[in-house]
Amino acid sequence: MSDVTEYDPWRFAGSFIRNALGSQIPDSPFAGEIPWTPLAKPLVQARVALLTTAGLSLRDDEPFDMEMERKNPMRGDPSFRRLPADATSDTVVANHLHIDTGFIERDLNVALPLDRLRELAAVGVVGSVADTHYSIMGYQGNDASTLEKESAPAIAESMRNEEVDLAILAPV
Amino acid sequence: MTTVTLNMLWPYQRMIGMPRVAAIEHPFGRPYGDVGDAATQTAVLRAALEVADTAKRGEVVQLPFRWHEEPKDTKWHPAEASPIIAFIKKRRESKP
Numbered sequence: 001m002s003d004v005t006e007y008d009p010w011r012f013a014g015s016f017i018r019n020a021l022g023s024q025i026p027d028s029p030f031a032g033e034i035p036w037t038p039l040a041k042p043l044v045q046a047r048v049a050l051l052t053t054a055g056l057s058l059r060d061d062e063p064f065d066m067e068m069e070r071k072n073p074m075r076g077d078p079s080f081r082r083l084p085a086d087a088t089s090d091t092v093v094a095n096h097l098h099i100d101t102g103f104i105e106r107d108l109n110v111a112l113p114l115d116r117l118r119e120l121a122a123v124g125v126v127g128s129v130a131d132t133h134y135s136i137m138g139y140q141g142n143d144a145s146t147l148e149k150e151s152a153p154a155i156a157e158s159m160r161n162e163e164v165d166l167a168i169l170a171p172v
Numbered sequence: 173m174t175t176v177t178l179n180m181l182w183p184y185q186r187m188i189g190m191p192r193v194a195a196i197e198h199p200f201g202r203p204y205g206d207v208g209d210a211a212t213q214t215a216v217l218r219a220a221l222e223v224a225d226t227a228k229r230g231e232v233v234q235l236p237f238r239w240h241e242e243p244k245d246t247k248w249h250p251a252e253a254s255p256i257i258a259f260i261k262k263r264r265e266s267k268p
Contacts, residue, residue: 168177
């Protein structure tokens with residue numbers, strides 16, 4: 001590995017992606033109100049849920065709609081899926097047109113580390129693993145309103161119903 | 173709901189204003205680590221939990237992980253260009 005000390009968010013993305021996305025990001029810090037909910041209990045007591053944007057669904061569930069995006073590149077499937085805590089790469093499928101999903105299909109933990117979370121709960125790093133975890137499909141094109149106004153609140157309500165204390169969101 | 177985002181494109185914090193960001197320099201598709209690399213997956217997950225527990229409001233915490241491959245050897249692209257990428261490239265090619 002090369003001896004680099006600086007971290008570069010575009011190191012693996014390539015110049016095309018860097019130029020396409022980077023130009024949209026302002027140079028100045030975020031000036032709006034940042035939402036804030038402190039952890040209500042120590043981590044060792046906290047129930048943790050995971051969310052991925054990898055377009056994961058159970059094999060017997062309706063998959064994320066890739067044809068929608070193929071027909072209109074400005075639109076992505078805004079729905080979400082529930083994944084049980086014992087989901088594995090054998091029980092889920094990944095539908096996402098912007099990444100190589102082969103890695104997730106071989107090891108779910110690269111994007112939704114349920115095995116790792118279970119292990120950490122077993123040794124007391126966190127209190128417990130939520131029964132349900134979540135996937136959205138990260139590409140929303142130029143309209144994320146359905147995701148924001150319908151899917152996100154539904155996910156939050158589902159987490160509250162399961163008394164989730166902490167959600168780890170990991171875009172892919 | 174307390175949340176932390178494990179984010180490979182952490183500059184988006186300047187646009188979005190997430191509560192807490194654990195910034196990680198990993199390739200798209202594998203935020204927690206590579207296939208079969210349980211040690212890295214666990215370490216990244218633990219680091220994200222630590223950020224959730226200790227970060228200040230709006231803080232971006234750079235996680236100290238280096239991907240095990242050079243960018244030129246790291247595969248993450250889909251087999252076919254995504255529809256939006258294909259659209260952009262086609263539009264650029266059609267411009268005089």
